[in-house]
Amino acid sequence: MSILTTNRLTKSYGEFKAVTDVNLDVQPNTLHAVIGPNGAGKTTLFHCLTGVQRLTSGRILFDNKEISKLGPEKRSSLGMSRSFQVTSLFLEMTVRENLQIAALGVSSIDGFRFWSSSASTVKKTAAAVDYALETTGFENRAETIAGDLSHGQQRMLEVGMALAQQPKLILLDEPTSGMGVDDIPMISDLVRRLTKDITVLLIEHNMGIVLEISDKITVMQLGQILVEGTPNQIKNDQRVREAYLGGETEDA
Amino acid sequence: MELFFFQLLNGLGLGVIYFLLSVGLTITFGLLNFVNFAHGAFYMVGAYVTFVIVSLTGNFWLALLIAPLVIGTLAIALEQSVVKFSYVLEHKYQILVTLGVALMLQELVIMIWGPIGKNVSPPSSLAGIIEIGDFIYPKYRAFVIAFSALIAIVVWWGLEKTKFGALVRAGSENAQMVGLLGVNITRLFSITFGLGGLLAGLAGVLAAPLRGADPFMGVEALGIAFIVVVIGGMGSFLGALVGGLVVGVMQSVMSSVWPEGASLMVYAAMAAVILSRPRGLFGRA
Amino acid sequence: MSLELKHCPILIAIALAAFLVLPSISLATEVLIFAIIALGCSILLGYAGLLSFGQAIFFGLGAYVASLSQIHLGVNFLVGLLIATAAGATVAALVGALAIRRQGIYFVMLTLAFTQLAFFVSYTLDEWTGGDNGLLDVPRNSVDIFGFEIAIDSSEKFYAFVAISFVLIFLGMIRITHSQFGRTLLAIKQNEERATALGYSVKWYKVLAFIFSGSITAYAGGMYALFLNFAPLSNVELIMSEHILIMAIIGGTGNVYGAVLGSLFLVVVGDMLSAFWERWLFLLGGILILTVFYMRGGLISGLYGVFEFLSQKFGSASTQKES
Ligand SMILES: Nc1ncnc2c1ncn2[C@@H]1O[C@H](COP(=O)(O)OP(=O)(O)OP(=O)(O)O)[C@@H](O)[C@H]1O
Ligand SMILES: [Mg+2]
Numbered sequence: 094m095s096i097l098t099t100n101r102l103t104k105s106y107g108e109f110k111a112v113t114d115v116n117l118d119v120q121p122n123t124l125h126a127v128i129g130p131n132g133a134g135k136t137t138l139f140h141c142l143t144g145v146q147r148l149t150s151g152r153i154l155f156d157n158k159e160i161s162k163l164g165p166e167k168r169s170s171l172g173m174s175r176s177f178q179v180t181s182l183f184l185e186m187t188v189r190e191n192l193q194i195a196a197l198g199v200s201s202i203d204g205f206r207f208w209s210s211s212a213s214t215v216k217k218t219a220a221a222v223d224y225a226l227e228t229t230g231f232e233n234r235a236e237t238i239a240g241d242l243s244h245g246q247q248r249m250l251e252v253g254m255a256l257a258q259q260p261k262l263i264l265l266d267e268p269t270s271g272m273g274v275d276d277i278p279m280i281s282d283l284v285r286r287l288t289k290d291i292t293v294l295l296i297e298h299n300m301g302i303v304l305e306i307s308d309k310i311t312v313m314q315l316g317q318i319l320v321e322g323t324p325n326q327i328k329n330d331q332r333v334r335e336a337y338l339g340g341e342t343e344d345a
Numbered sequence: 346m347e348l349f350f351f352q353l354l355n356g357l358g359l360g361v362i363y364f365l366l367s368v369g370l371t372i373t374f375g376l377l378n379f380v381n382f383a384h385g386a387f388y389m390v391g392a393y394v395t396f397v398i399v400s401l402t403g404n405f406w407l408a409l410l411i412a413p414l415v416i417g418t419l420a421i422a423l424e425q426s427v428v429k430f431s432y433v434l435e436h437k438y439q440i441l442v443t444l445g446v447a448l449m450l451q452e453l454v455i456m457i458w459g460p461i462g463k464n465v466s467p468p469s470s471l472a473g474i475i476e477i478g479d480f481i482y483p484k485y486r487a488f489v490i491a492f493s494a495l496i497a498i499v500v501w502w503g504l505e506k507t508k509f510g511a512l513v514r515a516g517s518e519n520a521q522m523v524g525l526l527g528v529n530i531t532r533l534f535s536i537t538f539g540l541g542g543l544l545a546g547l548a549g550v551l552a553a554p555l556r557g558a559d560p561f562m563g564v565e566a567l568g569i570a571f572i573v574v575v576i577g578g579m580g581s582f583l584g585a586l587v588g589g590l591v592v593g594v595m596q597s598v599m600s601s602v603w604p605e606g607a608s609l610m611v612y613a614a615m616a617a618v619i620l621s622r623p624r625g626l627f628g629r630a
Numbered sequence: 631m632s633l634e635l636k637h638c639p640i641l642i643a644i645a646l647a648a649f650l651v652l653p654s655i656s657l658a659t660e661v662l663i664f665a666i667i668a669l670g671c672s673i674l675l676g677y678a679g680l681l682s683f684g685q686a687i688f689f690g691l692g693a694y695v696a697s698l699s700q701i702h703l704g705v706n707f708l709v710g711l712l713i714a715t716a717a718g719a720t721v722a723a724l725v726g727a728l729a730i731r732r733q734g735i736y737f738v739m740l741t742l743a744f745t746q747l748a749f750f751v752s753y754t755l756d757e758w759t760g761g762d763n764g765l766l767d768v769p770r771n772s773v774d775i776f777g778f779e780i781a782i783d784s785s786e787k788f789y790a791f792v793a794i795s796f797v798l799i800f801l802g803m804i805r806i807t808h809s810q811f812g813r814t815l816l817a818i819k820q821n822e823e824r825a826t827a828l829g830y831s832v833k834w835y836k837v838l839a840f841i842f843s844g845s846i847t848a849y850a851g852g853m854y855a856l857f858l859n860f861a862p863l864s865n866v867e868l869i870m871s872e873h874i875l876i877m878a879i880i881g882g883t884g885n886v887y888g889a890v891l892g893s894l895f896l897v898v899v900g901d902m903l904s905a906f907w908e909r910w911l912f913l914l915g916g917i918l919i920l921t922v923f924y925m926r927g928g929l930i931s932g933l934y935g936v937f938e939f940l941s942q943k944f945g946s947a948s949t950q951k952e953s
Contacts, residue, residue, distance in 0.1 A: 374735075378735075380735050380738075427919060430923060431923075434922070436734055436735055436738075437738070438922050440681065440735075440738060441681075441875075441918060441919075441922050442918075442919050442922050442923075444872065444876075444918065445915040445916065445918035445919035446915065448912070448915030448918070449915035449919075451911075452909045452915065456909045568746055568868070571739055571742065571743075605750070605754045608750050609747060609750035609751065612746040615743045616728070616744065619740050619743070620731060620732070620740075623736055
């Protein structure tokens with residue numbers, strides 16, 4: 094039983110097709126990686142899956158529900174959360190407040206409570222926030238203003254925001270981008286651990302990580318799926334070597 | 346029928362003035378995404394400078410020559426001393442800064458010339474009417490149409506055929522790109538800002554004999570310029586021209602049908618355009 | 631509850647101080663009314679991040695509706711004000727829902743266009759609004775409960791009524807800004823894209839902010855008409871929107887007490903200056919520019935700065951109050 098499938102998902106920007114006829118099939122409790130060169134359409138695919146962008150054609154089934162027409166706010170309440178490739182936080186709020194806002198986003202009503210003090214809604218989210226704080230290692234920095242965090246920490250909080258929503262499926266768009274080498278293992282360990290409870294869809298440029306921790310890998314090129322398979326299959330695939338691994342180094 | 350034609354011509358005259366008023370606003374927006382709430386004030390000060398020159402020398406042509414230059418200089422001076430420091434700020438702060446400038450200019454004008462408007466008479470050579478068969482039309486209004494059309498052509502030529510115009514057009518397509526080419530985009534913007542002010546001042550000169558000069562014409566003009574730019578599409582020369590004519594004709598024709606409703610209609614049109622077609626008629630996608 | 635306990639005394643003190651310190655009751659009345667109006671603007675700008683030139687719509691609407699309902703329906707002043715508030719909420723929902731369909735400069739221009747529309751509509755409907763002359767002889771129909779009459783027929787009584795309204799409205803808005811809704815608005819202001827991705831229907835949050843803003847502004851507009859016994863057309867002018875905006879910004883948005891300072895500044899300084907210098911708005915333009923460049927938090931942030939400096943200097947247990 095797949096948790097997420099897409100059927101001929103296509104996204105055009107005007108004449109230009111950024112994603113073409115992508116059929117994706119994500120199994121529950123796995124780590125499914127999406128890789129491909131710059132501009133392959135990976136982020137656009139995520140935008141379509143999460144509803145940030147409207148798809149041009151095709152269908153998306155999440156948890157057996159057709160969600161292609163739903164707005165982004167509906168999808169997160171169904172159990173789908175994401176992190177962004179370009180860090181996107183509430184920079185004037187503390188780490189804890191960021192996570193609280195994230196955790197409450199899945200409830201369609203709590204954010205509108207304008208008469209009871211925010212302390213009461215905060216209680217509701219305590220468990221989710223603590224979980225996110227703990228998983229991302231922010232316990233001791235919960236009261237730091239997000240804008241004051243280092244770049245690596247902000248990337249971590251970016252992932253934490255998605256976790257605080259306690260999703261069934263989490264989509265991580267290059268969580269390691271711009272991180273120092275020392276911090277990278279933290280993320281890869283975290284991602285691997287997550288699959289115990291939830292499903293992870295991961296975009297990642299660092300091939301070392303991807304080959305090491307993924308269950309399944311989808312390779313995209315020019316908006317289309319080039320190959321799909323296990324890390325071993327991908328490692329040995331001639332087309333992948335040509336298109337992606339071979340030649341120049343890939344780094345974003 | 347005759348009345349209608351008369352109003353149509355009046356509308357054209359109004360429209361070309363609106364074009365001159367708006368073209369600077371639209372191009373500066375295209376270049377830096379900058380919205381100048383003081384733009385209407387340039388128009389107003391243009392009318393007052395005309396009043397001064399005409400009452401001192403009795404020579405409207407002198408005003409037509411000098412006043413736009415004065416306003417252009419004023420615009421550049423303001424840009425250099427105040428406005429340019431707001432470029433790094435968010436949109437809303439830019440609006441507030443230029444709003445402050447507009448308020449100061451308006452109050453300054455009231456301080457000098459009082460709150461009551463001043464009349465400016467058209468040059469004696471353009472007093473009276475022209476007759477074409479049975480049809481009569483005020484000479485000065487005919488002159489405004491012809492002269493503004495000429496200026497519109499000059500502006501178009503400047504944008505299309507000169508190197509400066511090419512840079513402005515490229516800059517409003519993609520400011521970063523032009524910056525990369527080694528062009529100083531803020532200087533380009535300063536000059537454009539000054540020229541836009543000059544044209545708004547020119548619009549004020551032309552309008553002065555038609556409607557006089559009063560301290561509140563700036564606010565009114567700003568509203569009109571917004572309507573024109575929104576309908577035509579922000580950043581578009583052609584949009585300012587077509588938008589100006591549409592608004593001018595609409596106002597003029599409406600004023601003989603339902604005078605109270607004329608302004609109501611144009612603002613309703615503006616809201617409708619923003620909501621249904623936010624890029625306007627000729628705005629870029 | 632602690633929130634109310636903390637702020638109620640401060641607000642009452644402000645209302646009393648205005649009464650005692652300011653040279654005239656009418657000046658004090660005006661300060662409190664405009665503090666509410668500036669607060670309405672501050673909710674939009676400081677919390678939702680929406681720069682609106684539309685506040686005059688709600689202000690003028692409140693004035694007309696509170697007046698007309700008393701004149702034509704014969705309701706008492708309190709009911710008149712409540713009808714005005716409801717009208718303000720309704721129109722604000724409509725204006726808000728339309729305007730927020732566009733962002734950035736287009737949003738600003740839409741609010742500007744709507745104000746102009748409201749102005750010309752008011753001008754055209756002169757049978758109701760009195761057009762250019764304004765709506766004259768606005769009554770203050772007294773409230774009659776079981777033969778017990780409450781009238782606001784003296785300037786002291788009227789001030790008392792305005793002061794009570796001021797305290798209650800400010801308490802209400804303090805509560806709202808401290809709620810989860812207030813916090814969500816701040817999040818949306820800081821990063822709308824992320825808020826949407828997290829599941830917030832950003833649109834409805836903004837509309838609700840408009841409703842709060844529009845209703846208190848209309849209520850205050852109604853009070854202002856009762857105060858003057860007159861509802862001028864200038865209430866709905868674009869200039870009025872600008873003044874409200876300037877008031878909120880100079881006082882400082884994002885903190886309810888900023889609205890009090892903004893109103894105090896504009897009304898009192900305006901009153902003092904205009905006595906011997908009619909063109910003092912010139913100065914206001916300059917101050918607006920300086921505020922944007924050098925003190926974006928407005929007067930209130932300056933005041934807090936002074937507080938902080940003093941409490942550090944004298945090492946006293948800090949008398950910190952937060953918004
Ligand atoms: N809003 C947009 N409008 C037009 N084209 C776009 C837009 N967003 C992305 N594109 C184009 O779509 C293509 C795919 O972009 P996308 O961001 O999905 O690539 P990616 O695989 O995530 O690349 P990277 O590894 O660099 O993050 C690119 O050519 C990009 O220029
Ligand atoms: Mg990407």
